[in-house]
Amino acid sequence: MTILTLPKQQVRIDQGELVGYLVDGHELIHKKGSPGWRNSDTEMFPIIGPTNEADFKVHTPKGEAVQDQHGLLRELKYELLEAADTKAVFEKRYQANTRIKNSKYPGKSTAPELFWPYDFNFKKSYHLKEDGLEICFEIEGEDGMPFMLGYHPAFSLTTEHPIIKSQKKEISIPEVMAVGSRALQVPNESSIILKDQLELTIKTEGFEHFMLWTEVPNMVCIEPITFYPYAVEQANLDAGFKYLNNSKPIVFRAFIHPK
Template identity: 25%
Template structure:
């Protein structure tokens, strides 16, 4: 099942399974979201919760118990309930259950709110701790943007001049090894060789927006003012690029297994609510 929201400029389609954005089109029928061809990658824009990336051995411990939590968490594989909808907005929700507490022993509600305003789609994450203890979590976005022409015709432009260093993965975990990303005039031309070692993972970044350029013309901008971490990723030879604002990232190779000590983790107190928002601007 899907829900469609629209305004005079854009139409967005969201799948209830995973509350996943599967289409963002202009009124001229130009599509900006990756089609999800499983030959390359069968998703479009999954929501990463309650972890981003991979835990060491896919495990963590809490109160003397061991829990198995797979890569990027379970929200992307759950059916969300549509709890509110208007012509240009939709609110989706999941809550903790007997199944989720087997993987993640905390009581929560996750709401994802999609809102169209002119040439922008905003995506708001609302995490509510319904339990009696503090709750550790990460949350992140994973939108894949379609690049219908030659990959090398595209570039990404950072909002600010900065010296960028990204962390390399080792068995899907964050290693101590880094590489410098060469940036000229705030831009990085896209090339598959950049992603030979998987995603580019930035623990710190000054820029709070990233623009995709096609033949030097800006076509789309992702704004992520609220988010401290960022990933950029594609599959080899795939015609898309993912720009991924995150709160948190994979375990480091030295991680202890205590989720409360995890690098980049968020701690939400009992009965508290966390909000964050990013947006996709069509240029």
């Protein structure tokens, strides 16, 4: 366990996963194993969304790749590169075409192995500051590598009527639950507010949109994304790709500001 601390704040990270964020004694992060979701945060990379209707195949400039829902990054393990009182850096490395065992097979998938036809390095860093927590994602890979990126944190809910506020509207938890597994799209937003036990502002850099997901009233996932995958048929998921330029890494950021 990696722990970051400042007065009135504590962040707990388990092998790269944000498993706790205490602010003034309030736990903001969904507890693993509680009703709703088995994780507390993860990443969606190099694709976002399900692929079962496309036989788990995704088109790339180097041919078809086999990916399960939300990509193969989550099947890899993080290596801790750096740890200090207020900062921690983790990394995952992948070599092109390496076959990765699919943890969803055979119970929830018919694809036993996943692969991606490009090398990449993926860094995830946490920086605890006086005004909140910054999570940074740095991607390096082959020139022209296609990708999508989504960050998938789950926030604990403890009040009777929490509200999510975008720039354009307010959204209730029952509204999010009603959408089901597809997740509710919040397009063209770089900031969103969750009003519950505390007021959390989630700000982003590099991500274009959010999507919201929960199937229970005790948690909600507020997910910065580069592309909303349900905007296209699964066979056309490549329409949502961004592309790497290997002259420099590409960086995305999410900030959690509690008050």
